[in-house]
Amino acid sequence: MNKRQSRIFAIVATGIAAVAFVGLTLHSHTRFDELTNAQDITPEVTAGKDVWHKYNCINCHTLFGEGAYYAPDLTKIAQHRGEAYLKAYMRDPSKFYDEQRHRRLMPTQNLSEVEIDNLITFLDWVSKVDNQGWPPRPIMVTGGAVNVAAQGTDKALTQSQDVRPVSPDNDPRALGEHLFRSATPVCTACHSLQPGVQLAGPSMAGMAQRAATTIASPDYAGTATDVEGYIRESIVAPSAHLVPGDMFSAAGVSFMPNTYAEALTEEQVDQLVAFLATMK
Structure with a gap:
């Protein structure tokens, strides 16, 4: 290729790239309203964005x-x-950490209740934007990471000696393990399988033993009579018995979502129970 041909090639390639860039940009603008749910941008959402910038x-x-x-x-x-959870956290982040162990770095901003409500409304709108899976990277949390990109695969996110191996076939425990990593809201966003790694919710390592201890305690407020029953109750009626401490509940209501009873079938709940009951 001589100099003239190289020059022509460079000009044509640049022109094609420019046209493609402009075309993709225009196409993106035609879809922004749909992808961002623009119709849901209320004054509260805008006010929440202002809180985000203010602090x-x-x-x-x-x-x-x-x-x-x-x-x-x-x-x-x-x-x-x-x-x-977000309301309680924004009011006082220090209640969710052990200062000596976790070295809390989130400051208490002293937000007003209106600011908290608006900020949560803004973050709720953000969470519903169709971002096509971006960013494809882990969400870092205290004591570990939740690999969002790995959710839905058959590979376990974490490995622990306290987790009994389960069959990859149609064993309910294996299906429950998959649900643990793929249900909505995803369980791994709040619960770790690693002993000692406490996220927004308690670690599931040793779950079965703790369940037995809780049921035998005179302070137990639920209705379960065995380990499996307690685990099921924790999934479908999380406020039936509240784990002591401000990290997991507020005003008598558990931070655990109360939507799984409707979002999951009875069979799926059974599978989750079967898996979590292996956490000895």
Whole structure:
């Protein structure tokens, strides 16, 4: 290829790339309203965005992968944690950490109740934007990471000696393990399978032993009579018995979503129970 041919090739290639870029940009703009649910942008959502900027949340957190990487990406946090948890957390983050063990770095911002409500409304809107799976990276949480990109695969997210191996076939325990990593809201967003790794909810390592101890306790407020029954109750009626401490409940209501009874079939709940009962 001589100089003239090289010049022509470069000009044509640049022109084609420019046309493709402009075309894709215009196409994106035609879909922004649909992808972002623009019709749901209420005054409260806008006010919540203002709160996000007022307190410089982006200095530590990211949305859609954009921002600082000092703290967790919050793109889907409203779906992963829920309103009750987020409200209690924003009021006083110190209740969710052991200062000596976890070195809490989230400051107490002293937000007003209106600011908290608006910020949660904003984060809820953000969580429903169709971001086509971006960013495809782990959501970092205290003590470990939840690999969102791995959810839905047949490979376990975590390995622990406290987790009894289950069959990859049609064993209910194996199906329950898959549900643990793929149900909505996803269980791994709040619960670890590693002993000692406590996220928004308690670690599932040793779940069966703790369940037996809880049922035998005079402080138990639920109706279960065995380990499997307690695990089932924790899934479908999480506020039946509240684990002591401010980390897991507020005003007598568990932070655990109460939607699994409707979102899961009886068979799926049985599968989850079968899997969690292996956590000796």
